[in-house]
Amino acid sequence: MSHPHESVVPVVQSPKGLLRDGDGSSIRVSRRLRPGQTTPSRRRTTSRPEGRILFVTSEMADFIKAGGLGDVASSLPRAVRERADIRVLIPGYPDVMARAKGMRKVGRIPALAGLPPCEIGRLTLADGLPVYVLICPMLYDRPGSPYVDHQGRDWVDNAVRFATFSRAAALIAGGQAGLKWRPDLLHLNDWPCALAAAYLKWNGATACSLLTIHNLAYQGLFPLDEAAVLGIEPEHVAELDFHGQLSFLRAGIVHADQVSTVSISYARQITAPADGCGMDSLLRRHAARGRLSGIVNGIDASWDPRSDHHLEDHFDLHRWEGREANKQRVRRAFGLPDSDGPVFAVVSRLVHQKGLDLSCAVAPQIAAAGGQLLIIGGGEPQIEAEVAQLARRFPACVGVYPGFDEALARQMFAGSDFLLMPSRFEPCGLSQMYAQRFGCLPIAHATGGLIDTIEDGVTGLLFSGADVDALRRCVQRAFRIHRIPGLMAAMRRAAMLRPASWETAGGHYLRLYERVVEQYA
Ligand code: ADP
Ligand code: GLC
DSSP states (O other): OOOOSSOOEEEEEOOOOEEEEOOOOOOOOHHHTTTTTTTTOSSSSSTGGGEOOOEEEETTTTTTTTSSHHHHHHHHHHHHGSSSSEEEEEEEHHHTTTTTTGEEEEEEOOBTBBOOEEEEEEEEETTTTTEEEOOOOOHSSSSSSBBOOOSBBBBBTHHHHHHHHHHHHHHTTTTSSOOOOOEEEEESSSSHHHHHOOOOOHHHHEEEEEEESOTOOOOOOGGGTTTTTTTTOOGGGGGGETEEEEEEHHHHHHHHHHEEHHHHHHHTTTTTTTTTTHHHHHHHHHHHHTTEEEOOBBTTTTOOTTTTTSSOOOOOOSOOHHHHEEEEEEETTTTTOOOOOOOOESSSSSSGGTHHHHHHTTHHHHHHOOOOEEEEEOHHHHHHHHHHHHHOOOOOTTEEEESHHHHHHHHHHHHEEEEEESOOOOOSSHHHHHHHHHHHEEEEOOOHHHHHOOOOOTTTTTEESHHHHHHHHHHHHHHHHHHHHHHHHHHHHOOOHHOOOOOOHHHHHHHHHHHHHHHHO
């Protein structure tokens, strides 16, 4: 039996009506596996119908990344590539078009209502991964993040931008985009492409779809009266209606053949009102039919303290000197003096979800006990101001870098003792796994993927209830552990060995792809 936190676990309804984790024994894919076999065989599946997958994503770390989805989109297709013909579809943002030199135009999407016509380009990345690019300069060729402008405001035409993107995915799957290749399954990720599952059904296409929810709180909500512009027939509007607004995510959940999320605990949590963001009853119905699964994200091989090129000093389970050197270096990078105390880090988008108010509230406690706190991140202006204020108040103990910097983030994981991650909810979370791999112990709220990836007192510290007192007690525990070098070293080692690779998660996705195609195509 595989590790319970790393399995494809359909959340199914037991005879008593309780939700439980299942191993999918009642589903057809299991019959293809030998008894005891937990991952698919390594033979190539390109000749099998379930082998052709279009991975549809609005960000990919190779080009542009706003959060963890960018990492997943870069890693997961590569992890399954050997065993399936998987290709990526992404909008033609400036960072993508900058690679246009090697791009061939291979298809076309006609206009519909207020959705403009687009072209489809094809790129092959250095390692051979094929990427289709949806080219429409008026929608995608603009500076800023995929979703917001430089002021952090949603692009006003996001409904058109992402409906166009979703429809393009559906037309590719329907063989109506002029490509010589046609997927059997669309793997959709989050609200920006969720509407593809609906366009697919409305077009009567036979391909099937898997929608992965990376964050249920972002639902793609737009005014109902935009439906006509998006080419949605009046009789279909009710399928998107979420309390008087169009919800792209709801449409995806209603129409996708299978819904998954990025951890097992979050799959369970979103079926209850507290974390269901108003969609819990819909998700409960999916769960009852075996149509909701959880697969914990992995981390890719670049997260290796023995070789990461962002680090000047390397280390491993048995050679710690490099880690100490990283600690000195990262303190100096934040302008803090040397100290014997522990270093706590925050590497995060500065948004309500991540519990930054809680991390800020324990800063005086950390400073008073002789620790230091390093914060890197950008996001909500009010939280940015709050962390900047902390750095002014505790100049020797709190260092802040406003913004996003991959190299510095890696150096922080490699040089800090503890990572604060008091997220109010966390579908999976990657930062805690990156921290673990680099020997930095996460201190996290016991929610979602944090439960599935951290063992309290072994590979990090967990606290229940996202409130300041609970975090304070956990920070006190951290100081006590830090004072016992043998315990600290043992936990670091256990943490470094904990994160699963994308190989593992990829195997579970392959099984899920296979099952969805068998059941629904
Ligand atoms: P989310 O996607 O909700 O932001 P995750 O933990 O899944 O959370 O992924 C966040 C990703 O972004 C990780 O790769 C993390 O290291 C990275 N990250 C977050 N904030 C920063 C930052 N300020 N600078 C660099 N990397 C960051
Ligand atoms: C979302 C979630 C995060 C998850 C990431 C990648 O951004 O907030 O928990 O790790 O997606 O799946």
